[in-house]
Amino acid sequence: xxxxxxxxxxxxxxxQKVTISCSGSSSNIGNNYVSWxxxxxxxxxxxxxxxxxxxxxxxxxxxxxxxxxxxxxLGITGLQTxxxxxxxxxxxxxxxxxxxxxxGTKLTVL
Amino acid sequence: QVTLRxxxxxxxxxxxxxTLTCAFSGFSLSTSGMCVSWIRQAPGKALEWxxxxxxxxxxxxxxxxxTRLTISKDTSKNQVVLTMTNVDPVDTATxxxxxxxxxxxxxxxxxVAGFDPWGQGIRVTVSS
Numbered sequence: 001x002x003x004x005x006x007x008x009x010x011x012x013x014x015x016q017k018v019t020i021s022c023s024g025s026s027s028n029i030g031n032n033y034v035s036w037x038x039x040x041x042x043x044x045x046x047x048x049x050x051x052x053x054x055x056x057x058x059x060x061x062x063x064x065x066x067x068x069x070x071x072x073x074l075g076i077t078g079l080q081t082x083x084x085x086x087x088x089x090x091x092x093x094x095x096x097x098x099x100x101x102x103x104g105t106k107l108t109v110l
Numbered sequence: 111q112v113t114l115r116x117x118x119x120x121x122x123x124x125x126x127x128x129t130l131t132c133a134f135s136g137f138s139l140s141t142s143g144m145c146v147s148w149i150r151q152a153p154g155k156a157l158e159w160x161x162x163x164x165x166x167x168x169x170x171x172x173x174x175x176x177t178r179l180t181i182s183k184d185t186s187k188n189q190v191v192l193t194m195t196n197v198d199p200v201d202t203a204t205x206x207x208x209x210x211x212x213x214x215x216x217x218x219x220x221x222v223a224g225f226d227p228w229g230q231g232i233r234v235t236v237s238s
Contacts, residue, residue, distance in 0.1 A: 002156055035224035037157075044206055044231050045157065050224030088157050094219040096173050099147065099159035 003028060004089055004102035011108040012079050020074045020105045022089030028100055032092045034072040036065055039086045039104075048087075049074065079109050112136035114146075114207050114229035121235050128197050128236075132190040132207030132229060139165055139185050145213045146190040147225060148181065150203040158203075163190060164213055170220075197236045204231040 005023040012018040022034065034052050037045040047056055049065035052072065064075040072089055089102040118130040130148070137144060145164035151157050161181040162170045171179050180193045190207060212223035 032219060033221065033223070035222070037225070039157075044228040045225070046228070047224045047226035050226070056224075056226060090157075090159070090222075090225065092220045092222045097220070098170055098172055099149075099162065099222060101149070101157040101159055104156040 002103040003093060003096070003100040004091070006087075006089060006102040006105045008103070009106045009108065011110055013110050014079055014081060016079050017075065017077045018079060018107065019076075020087050020089075020107070022072045022074070022102050024070050024072075024091065024100075026070060027095035028070075028091050028093040029067065029072055030070040031094060034065065034067055034089055034091045036063075036072075036074045037088045037090065038083075039088065041085070045088065076107070081109050083107060084109050112209060112227055114209060114227065116205060116207050116229045116232040118205075118232055118234065120233060121237065122197050123238050124198055124236055125196055128194040128201070128234060130192045130194075130205055130207075130232065130234075132192070134188050134190070134207075134209065137209060137211075139163075139183055139188070139190070141165055143212045143214060145210045146183070146207055147210055148190075148192045148205060148207050149225070149228075150205045151231075152200070152203040155203075160205075161192060162210065162213075164215075168215070199236045202234065202236045204233045206231045 036049040039045040052067040053065040114134040147162040148160040208225035208228040
């Protein structure tokens with residue numbers, strides 16, 4: 001059972017937009033920054049978003065992040081078949097004094 | 111270019127101690143704000159954060175695994191070592207190390223910029 005809650009799966013057609021939610025509490029998302037990761041099949045995760053809404057260099061602006069209260073959202077526009085992957089949110093939990101990840105969301109581009 | 115690479119045994123017997131090494135290049139773990147973390151992923155499961163060591167030698171552990179984990183660093187060798195005692199088949203997973211490029215703690219909480227980049231991972235099986 002992950003500390004951060006994500007939907008197990010989302011799907012959308014190529015070219016469409018999708019959002020992935022990440023729900024937590026005041027001890028984690030509510031008072032700390034959120035990062036997002038993309039894990040393509042058989043590969044290591046890759047940082048997509050840090051500090052809630054910042055993209056590292058090389059990450060296309062089709063990927064965006066936002067945070068409100070104790071929830072965060074990853075948005076992906078202009079979906080491509082190459083976006084099919086598992087997506088994870090992460091943050092620090094103040095009460096646990098530890099890093100925490102979401103349970104992951106599998107994105108299917110139909 | 112920042113790179114990390116995990117190494118260690120592919121197979122460990124139950125009750126044994128697992129020792130994993132993360133060799134990195136392209137940054138110094140003596141630089142303020144820098145740290146290295148370990149994360150694992152059991153087959154078909156989600157990512158699980160394990161431990162972190164920062165530039166100042168402060169360490170943080172998963173609450174559920176705290177009694178079994180030790181993380182340490184050798185700045186001169188650019189290595190971080192994770193040991194896990196008394197392993198069990200449920201510890202079978204791919205273990206990743208990753209750099210955190212900005213990390214600071216106050217009396218209230220810790221700021222973690224993000225895990226970037228990640229090593230390729232090492233698959234460890236616990237079986238007799």
